[in-house]
Amino acid sequence: MYTRSLTAILLTTGTALAAPATVAARQAADITCPIVFDGRIPTGTELTYFDTYATNQIYNPDYVKGNDIKWSEILKFPTGEAARFDGTDHVPVEVTLSDKSIFQKQNGFRRAGLQFLKDAADGPGTTGVKTLHWSVKQDAARPLNLTHEYLNVWHEAADYSSNQIQFQAGQIIGKSAADKNNFKILDRSGKSLYSVAIDKTQWQNFAVKLDYPKNQVQIYYSVGQAALKSVAGPTSVNIAGGGQFQLGLLKKPTGSNDVVNSGYQSKNLNEGQIYGGVFLEDSADGCVSL
Numbered sequence: 001m002y003t004r005s006l007t008a009i010l011l012t013t014g015t016a017l018a019a020p021a022t023v024a025a026r027q028a029a030d031i032t033c034p035i036v037f038d039g040r041i042p043t044g045t046e047l048t049y050f051d052t053y054a055t056n057q058i059y060n061p062d063y064v065k066g067n068d069i070k071w072s073e074i075l076k077f078p079t080g081e082a083a084r085f086d087g088t089d090h091v092p093v094e095v096t097l098s099d100k101s102i103f104q105k106q107n108g109f110r111r112a113g114l115q116f117l118k119d120a121a122d123g124p125g126t127t128g129v130k131t132l133h134w135s136v137k138q139d140a141a142r143p144l145n146l147t148h149e150y151l152n153v154w155h156e157a158a159d160y161s162s163n164q165i166q167f168q169a170g171q172i173i174g175k176s177a178a179d180k181n182n183f184k185i186l187d188r189s190g191k192s193l194y195s196v197a198i199d200k201t202q203w204q205n206f207a208v209k210l211d212y213p214k215n216q217v218q219i220y221y222s223v224g225q226a227a228l229k230s231v232a233g234p235t236s237v238n239i240a241g242g243g244q245f246q247l248g249l250l251k252k253p254t255g256s257n258d259v260v261n262s263g264y265q266s267k268n269l270n271e272g273q274i275y276g277g278v279f280l281e282d283s284a285d286g287c288v289s290l
Contacts, residue, residue, distance in 0.1 A: 028087025029227070031279065033131070033287035036124050037116040039247075039278030040090040047072040057117060064113040064246065066100040074101075074112050076272065083135040083276025084205050084225055085289070092276035094139060095248040098269050108256060108263045113248035116280070121158035121242045125280055131209040131220075131288050134167075134247060135277040136183075138200050142272035144249075146170040146180045146198075151250035152273060155210075158242035162188040165208060165217060165239065169198060173252060173259065185219055187237045194219045194232040203276065209283050210239055220288065228290040245280065249273050 039058060049055045050071035065074060076094040083092055101110040119125050134153055144150060146169065153167035165187065171180040172190070185194045185208065196204070207220040207228055218233035249271065253263025281289060 028082070028089065029084045029225075029289070031085060031281065031289045033281040033283060033289055035279050035281055036130060037119060037245075037280040039114070039116060039134075039280075040086060040276075041077075041093050043089055043091050045091070047075055047077070050075060060115040060117050060119075063115050064103050064111060064248075066098075066102050066112070067104065069098075069100045074098075078137075078139065078274050080137070081203070083137070083203050084222070085133060085135070085277035085279070090276070092135075092137065092274050094142075094272045094274045096142060096270070096272040097249050097251055099267060101249075101251075101269070106260050108253045108259045108261050108265075109250055110265055110269060111248070111250040113246040113250060115244055115246050119244045121244060125155075125245060126242045127212055129209065129211045129213070129283040131207050131281050131283045132245060133205075133207045133277055133279050133281065133289065134275060135203045135205045137203050137274040137276070138198065139272045139274055140200070142270055144169060144271055144273065145251075145266065147177075148254060149173050149252040151252075152183075153206075153245075153247040154250075155239070155245050156243045157188075158244075162241075164188050164241065164243065165210065165237070167206065167208075173254075185232075187217070188239075193217060193235055193237070194221070196221060196231075199223060205277065207288065209234075209288060211283075212239060215239055220290070228288075247275060247278060 052061055074096055078094050095112050097110045101112050103111050148170050149172050150169040154163040155165050156163050168184045171177045182195045182197050202224045205222045209218040216234040217237040219231055220228040221231045222228045252259045253265050256263030
């Protein structure tokens with residue numbers, strides 16, 4: 001490991017901890033490359049930890065969420081098996097959507113997206129060769145409505161004009177519904193780089209290696225606790241333009257050509273996506289944690 005356990009930091013600094021719901025213990029897979037941004041949640045973290053800069057040292061407490069709702073009202077700690085890179089030291093976190101999930105004046109979207117605290121439009125996440133890792137699991141009590149298009153993980157360009165890389169679910173607006181039950185990784189133009197069926201019960205593990213000097217993307221995937229394997233690429237993709245990573249849920253409406261500002265969203269919304277094993281690593285010299 002290349003970073004000190006955040007659990008240890010919290011304990012030594014006296015930050016209040018409260019154990020979330022129990023997660024089945026198991027040894028985490030080794031992270032073999034230097035960590036640039038660590039988005040994993042230390043075991044024992046309180047939900048209120050995410051609400052302010054005074055406590056939150058993982059994600060930006062201000063972005064991106066509903067205007068009148070706190071992260072402690074959005075996030076949940078689910079039970080079950082730990083994700084591949086979490087083990088006993090870290091726990092999964094669920095990002096949820098409700099009727100309050102309206103960011104600024106974007107009335108067409110329902111969204112809640114976590115950003116690495118120290119990520120910047122021209123920061124270390126946008127240079128060299130980096131690999132973004134995340135694992136996802138579905139919550140049967142808060143299923144996604146796959147007749148809608150969802151952004152789940154993405155890297156948004158610094159000028160907000162596009163997403164260089166985007167991990168999506170559901171029916172993509174303007175395209176066939178044939179693969180609405182798949183996770184899709186797309187480039188900024190909407191071209192598919194990889195697609196796989198959404199597993200309703202197991203962890204699905206993804207990693208995307210971003211080679212900025214070469215403008216290339218390579219995708220890795222596995223299920224459950226299995227080691228990641230390369231499944232696509234390296235592929236030439238335009239990943240220029242800086243920007244920031246975001247993960248969570250951005251649910252687009254239906255029935256509108258102006259998806260940011262209008263369209264249909266169901267009432268009494270209660271949906272969620274569980275995340276684990278989130279981190280960005282330095283993949284110089286071809287290093288990728290599998």
